[in-house]
Amino acid sequence: MKVFTARDLTQSHILDLKNKGLTIGLVPTMGALHQGHLALVKQAKENNDIVVVSIFVNPTQFNNSADLEKYPRTLEDDLEKLKSVNCDLVFTPNTSEMYCNDEKAELFNFEGLDKEMEGKFRDNHFNGVGTIVKKLFNITSPNKAYFGEKDFQQLQIIKKLVEITKQPVSIIGCPIYREDDGLAMSSRNMRLSKEHRQSAPFIYKTLLQVKELSKKSSPSEIENFVIDKFNNHHNLVLEYFSVANENDLKTANSFHNLHKQRGFIAVFADEIRLIDNIAL
Incomplete structure (x- = not known):
């Protein structure tokens, strides 16, 4: 497994x-990798000759500077986990x-996808996500890129x-x-206190009841x-x-067969923010 920190060396090697x-x-x-990340790597291994994993805590997608500072950084452990699933290349740049x-985040027109749910509480977050993902695509030139459905809104925005940008990459959820x-596995889970970790499964139990x-x-009764x-x-x-509807992420007023819909949720466990969703 090769590990690169420089974007030009990464780019030339992949070329x-x-x-x-x-x-x-x-x-x-x-970073702060868990089994969910490793499942993405395994899926990528099945579909591609070479798997590249980037590890970068992106400052432009954080609205809260304290959250950025506290975000777990476990690079040595991450690299060991990636070796265990036969990752080929890891790109771990610094911010500069x-x-x-x-x-600064580039501004994108996501046609309203970024204004729903997370966008109402995390101003400019998705411009930050779009900025770093666009950079990573330009550096690594992937045929396919893999994202977990826990961040379903992000997945739809990456597709947009x-x-x-008309980049030649297929997005796999x-x-x-x-x-x-x-x-739901999340890097933030490791910051939960013992008490809040015991309480957190209540989120998914509630989503199962929602289903x-x-x-x-009706959606309003469920809310x-x-x-x-x-x-x-x-x-x-x-x-x-x-x-909300899966395609445009707009709030659903009723259930019908024209749209696939999901229940989306964000919850605070003390200061730790957890998100989840479920297909309905």
Whole structure:
């Protein structure tokens, strides 16, 4: 497994591989890797000749500087995990390598996808995501790139980014990887206190109830149900819950066969923000 920190060396090495006719699969990450990330790598290994994993904590997608500072950084452990799943190349740049000391996000027209749900609470977040993913695509020239469905809104926005920038890469969404108790795997989970970690599976349990309720109740009735559930929970604070269409992420007023819909949720466990979603 090769590890590069310089973008020009990474770019030239991957170009050599592509000139040999090899296909490239990219898994962009911010490190603090867990089994969900490794599942993406395994999927990429099945579909491509070479798998590249990027590890970079991207400053332009954080709205909260304290959250950026506290984001877990576990590079040595991450590299060992990637070796265990036969990753071929890891790109681990520093901030100046990616932004040349100008940490500003490019502005994109995501046609409203960035204004729903997460976008209502994290201003400019998706411009930051789009900026770094565009840079990574330009450096690694992947044939396919892999993203988890836990960040389903991000997945849809990355697909829109590719459409906007006309980059020749296929975006592959992979199922949410969960702990045995249902909690969606996230790098932020390692920051949970013991008490909040014990409470956090309540999020997925509620989403399972939402899935059942969607067979007989309206989206507004389900939203009220979720609000009541969290109002009565002493450890978790609901930021939002929304039933939305998968294609445009707009709030759904009813259930019908014209659109696939999901329940989306964001919850605070003390200061740790957790998101999840479920297909309905």
